[in-house]
Amino acid sequence: xxxxxxxxxxxxxxxxxxxxxxxxxxxxxxxxxxxxxxxxxxxxxxxxxxxxxxxxxxxxxxxxxxxxxxxxxxxxxxxxxxxxxxxxxxxxxxxxxxxxxxxxxxxxxxxxxxxxxxxxxxxxxxxxxxxxxxxxxxxxxxxxxxxxxxxxxxxxxxxxxxxxxxxxxxxxxxxxxxxxxxxxxxxxxxxxxxxxxxxxxxxxxxxxxxxxxxxxxxxxxxxxxxxxxxxxxxxxxxxxxxxxxxxxxxxxxxxxxxxxxxxxxxxxxxxxxxxxxxxxxxxxxxxxxxxxxxxxxxxxxxxxxxxxxxxxxxxxxxxxxxxxxxxxxxxxxxxxxxxxxxxxxxxxxxxxxxxxxxxxxxxxxxxxxxxxxxxxxxxxxxxxxxxxxxxxxxxxxxxxxxxxxxxxxxxxxxxxxxxxxxxxxxxxxxxxxxxxxxxxxxxxxxxxxxxxxxxxxxxxxxxxxxxxxxxxxxxxxxxxxxxxxxxxxxxxxxxxxxxxxxxxxxxxxxxxxxxxxxxxxxxxxxxxxxxxxxxxxx
Numbered sequence: 101x102x103x104x105x106x107x108x109x110x111x112x113x114x115x116x117x118x119x120x121x122x123x124x125x126x127x128x129x130x131x132x133x134x135x136x137x138x139x140x141x142x143x144x145x146x147x148x149x150x151x152x153x154x155x156x157x158x159x160x161x162x163x164x165x166x167x168x169x170x171x172x173x174x175x176x177x178x179x180x181x182x183x184x185x186x187x188x189x190x191x192x193x194x195x196x197x198x199x200x201x202x203x204x205x206x207x208x209x210x211x212x213x214x215x216x217x218x219x220x221x222x223x224x225x226x227x228x229x230x231x232x233x234x235x236x237x238x239x240x241x242x243x244x245x246x247x248x249x250x251x252x253x254x255x256x257x258x259x260x261x262x263x264x265x266x267x268x269x270x271x272x273x274x275x276x277x278x279x280x281x282x283x284x285x286x287x288x289x290x291x292x293x294x295x296x297x298x299x300x301x302x303x304x305x306x307x308x309x310x311x312x313x314x315x316x317x318x319x320x321x322x323x324x325x326x327x328x329x330x331x332x333x334x335x336x337x338x339x340x341x342x343x344x345x346x347x348x349x350x351x352x353x354x355x356x357x358x359x360x361x362x363x364x365x366x367x368x369x370x371x372x373x374x375x376x377x378x379x380x381x382x383x384x385x386x387x388x389x390x391x392x393x394x395x396x397x398x399x400x401x402x403x404x405x406x407x408x409x410x411x412x413x414x415x416x417x418x419x420x421x422x423x424x425x426x427x428x429x430x431x432x433x434x435x436x437x438x439x440x441x442x443x444x445x446x447x448x449x450x451x452x453x454x455x456x457x458x459x460x461x462x463x464x465x466x467x468x469x470x471x472x473x474x475x476x477x478x479x480x481x482x483x484x485x486x487x488x489x490x491x492x493x494x495x496x497x498x499x500x501x502x503x504x505x506x507x508x509x510x511x512x513x514x515x516x517x518x519x520x521x522x523x524x525x526x527x528x529x530x531x532x533x534x535x536x537x538x539x540x541x542x543x544x545x546x547x548x549x550x551x552x553x554x555x556x557x558x559x560x561x562x563x564x565x566x567x568x569x570x571x572x573x574x575x576x577x578x579x580x581x582x583x584x585x586x587x588x589x590x591x592x593x594x595x596x597x598x599x600x601x602x603x604x605x606x607x608x609x610x611x612x613x614x615x616x617x618x619x620x621x622x623x624x625x626x627x628x629x630x631x632x633x634x635x636x637x638x
Contacts, residue, residue, distance in 0.1 A: 103438045104445075104512030106519050117520035119156050120319060120513035123149035123504055124542050127587055131604040132611065138591050138603035139493045140499035145587075149504045153511035164507055166434035170450055171506025173500040175588070177452060179544070180483045180491070181459030183235045184591055188487045189403045189466040190243050196473045201392045201400035203247045211248065214310045214322045215361065218329050220244050222306055223358040224404075226333070229263060230350030232273030232413035233547075234591035236458060240404075242596040250313075252597035257609050258312055260593055261582040264617065265302040265333065265544050266350040267580035268294050271458070272415055273347035275576055279550040283572050287346060292638045293573035295341025295349065297624060298580065299334035301617065302353070306330040325364040332360035332445045336380050342638070347415070361463065388588035402472045406465040414461055423456035437510050443582040446551075447510050494595035496566050497603075498588040509552060514542065518553045522560035529629040532557060532571045533578020533621045537614075540582030544589050566629055570637065574625040581618045584610045 109116040130136040136144070136451040146168060152169075153159040193199040210216055221241045228237040238259045245255035268275050269291075276294055280287040306326040310318040319326075337353035340346070350504035391399075413419055429451045437445045454460065470480045488495075508514045521535045522528065535557065539549025553575050561571040583589055590610075599606070627633030 101436045101444075102163050103442060104440050104510075104515060105157060106440050106512065106516050108512075108516075111173065113516065113520050113523065116156075119152055120508070120516045122152060123508060123513070124538075127501065127504070128585070128607070130543075131587065131590070132607045133310065133604075135604040137493070137601045138587060138594070139496040139500065141603075142497045142504065142587060146500045146504045146507070149507040149511075149513070152513060153507050157511045157513065159511040162434050164438065164511065165508040165543040166432060167437075167447070167506045168503035169434050170435070170447065170502035172499040173450070174506070175502035176495070176505050178457040179235060179457050179502070179588065180495055180498055181457065183239050183459075184463060184484075184487055184491060184593070185459050185462040185466060185492075186236045186239050186485045187243070187491070187596065189407070189462065189469070191483045191622075192466065192473055192475050192480060193400065193403060193432045193485055194469060194474060195479070198400040198473055199247050201396050202244070203249075204390060204392060205397050205400065206244070206248060208362075211247065212322070214313045214318045215325060216248055217245065217250075217258050217262075217309050217313045218306055218326060218361055219358060220248075221258045222309060222329065222333075223354050223361065225259065225262050226266035226350055226354035226357065226534055227408065228269040229266040230272065230354060231408060231458075233267075233274065233458065235544075235589060236462065237266075237270075238589060238593050239596040242593055246597050247626050252599050253602070253605065253609070254313065256593040256597050256599065256606055258309055259596075260589065260606070260610050261312060261613055262305060262309055263583060263589075264330070264580050265298055265305050266353065267583055268298050268576045269337065269341065270546070273345075273349065275546040275550050275579075276346050278547045279554045279572055279576055282551050282554040283568070284555075285558065285569060285572060288574075289569050289638070290572055291346035291349075292342045293569045295338050295346075296636050296638075297573060297577040297621065297628075299338045300624060301577075301580070301621070302334040302337060302357075303327070303330045304617070304620070306333075306357075307455045316400055325361055328360045328364045329357045333357035341551070389466065399472055403465065403469040406469045407462060410461050410465045410468075411458070414456070420456065422480060424453070425454070426455040428452040428454065435510070441514070445510065447506065482526050491595050493600050494591045497591040501544070501587045501591075508542060514539070514552055514592055515556075528560055528564050528571070529566060529574075529626045530575040530622045533581075533625055534561075536575035536577070536579035537582035537618050539575070540579040544583065544586035546576055546579040547585065550576050550580070567637065570625065570628055574621075578618060578621050578624075581614050581621060585614045 107113050107116050123145045126148045127141050130141035153164045225237040225241040241253045242259040276291045280290045306329045308324045311325045333353045336356040337349045340349035340352045432450045435448050521531050524531045539552050557571040557575045558568040561568040590606050
C-alpha cells in the first residue's frame with residue numbers, strides 16, 4: 101500500500117505545495133505563454149506530474165502509471181463520450197441543412213446577436229448544464245453561436261464564460277449532492293448556502309456576456325434584457341435551491357431567464373446593422389430572409405428537444421434506478437493507495453455507468469432523431485466516425501490532462517495544496533473559493549473538486565471557528581469559475597468551433613474574467629463570514 105504524504109519535500113508544507121502545483125502551472129504556462137498546442141502541453145504536464153509523484157512523493161512507478169491510466173479512461177468515458185455524441189448530433193443536423201434552419205429560427209426570435217448570446221449560451225447552455233453537464237453545454241452552445249455567424253473565438257469565449265452560474269447545480273445537482281456526501285453535511289444545508297452565492301454570479305454574467313459580444317455599446321444598449329435575464333435566473337435558482345430541490349434549480353432558472361428575455365420590451369428588435377456587421381461574420385442577409393416550412397423548423401429543433409426529453413426521463417426515479425443498474429464497479433488494477441490517515445482512498449475503485457451517463461443519453465437522443473432528420477444508418481455511422489477523427493487531438497488533450505489530475509490526486513499532490521490553503525488561518529474565508537477554483541482548473545469538474553476538497557474545507561472551518569456549510573459551499577461556488585480555464589474545457593470549446601490548437605489564445609482571453617469573478621466570489625464569502633453579509637446565510 102502506498103500512503104500519501106502531505107509534507108514530502110523537506111518536511112515543509114509550503115515547499116511541498118509549491119512542488120505539487122508544478123504540473124498544472126506547467127500546462128497553463130505552456131498554453132498561455134509558450135502557446136504550445138494543447139495536446140503537447142497536456143502530455144508535458146502529465147510527465148511533470150508523474151515525475152513529482154515518483155521523486156517527490158515516493159509513489160511507486162506502477163501505481164503512478166495505473167493512476168494515469170485511470171484518469172485517461174475517465175477522460176474517455178464519460179467526458180469525451182458526451183462531447184463526441186453531442187457533436188455527432190450537431191454534424192447530422194449540418195449534413196441535412198437543418199442547422200441552417202435552426203440558425204434562422206433563432207435569428208427570428210431575436211436578430212440581435214447580443215440577445216442571441218444570452219438565449220443560447222446563458223439560458224440554453226444552463227439547461228444543458230442542468231441535464232448533462234461536463235462539456236456538453238460549452239460544445240453545443242459554441243457551435244450554435246458559430247452557426248448564427250459569430251466569430252469562432254468569440255463564440256468559444258462566450259460559451260465558456262456563460263458556463264459558470266449554473267455549474268454548481270449542474271447534472272441534476274450532482275456537484276452539491278457529492279459535496280454533501282463527502283462532508284457529511286445535510287444536502288439542504290449545503291445547497292441553501294450555494295444558492296445564496298452563485299445567484300449573485302448570475303446577476304453579473306449576462307451583463308458580462310453582452311460586453312464580450314459587443315463591448316461598451318452592447319452593455320449600453322442591452323443592459324436591461326441582460327439584467328432581467330440574470331435577475332430571473334438568480335431568483336429562481338435561489339428559490340429552488342433553498343425551498344424546492346437542488347436537482348431542479350438550474351432547470352427552473354434557465355427557463356425563467358429565457359422567459360424574462362422574451363418578456364423584456366425591445367429584446368426581439370433587430371440590432372442596428374453596424375452592430376451585426378461588427379459581431380457577426382459570414383452570414384448572408386439573404387440567407388436569414390429564407391422562409392422555412394414549419395415542418396422543417398420542427399425537425400431542426402427535434403434533436404435538442406429530444407435531448408431535453410431523454411435527460412428528463414432519465415431523472416424519473418424508476419428509470420434512474422434501472423439505468424444505474426448497468427454500472428460496472430471494480431478495483432482498479434495495481435492501485436492500492438491510502439490517504440495520510442491510512443484510510444484507503446476512493447480512487448482505488450472505479451465505476452463505469454454505462455447507461456446512466458450523459459454521453460449514452462445523448463447517443464440515444466441522436467439515434468431517435470436521425471430518422472426524423474432523414475439520416476440513414478450508414479450515413480449516421482460515418483458521421484460518428486468523422487466526429488471522432490475530427491476530435492483526435494482533443495481526445496489526446498483531455499485524456500492526458502485527466503491522467504495528470506488523477507496522478508496529482510492519488511499521489512497526494514492535490515491534498516498537499518489543499519492543506520496548505522486550509523492552513524491560511526484568518527485568510528481562510530478568502531482563500532476557500534480559490535481552493536475550489538484550483539480543483540476545477542485541474543479536474544475540469546466541480547463535482548471532482550468537491551469530492552477532492554469538500555471534507556478538507558469542513559475540517560478547516562471547524563478548526564478556525566467558521567461555519568462548515570459556508571466553506572463547503574465556497575468550494576463549489578469558487579470552483580465554477582475555474583471551469584472556463586480548465587485545459588480540457590478549453591480543448592472542448594476549440595474542437596467544437598474548429599479552432600484546434602488555439603487553446604492558448606482562449607486561455608488568455610478568459611483568464612482575466614475567471615480571476616476577476618473569483619475575486620468577487622472571495623469577497624462575497626469573506627462578507628458572509630462576517631456581520632457585513634452574514635445576514636445572507638440561513
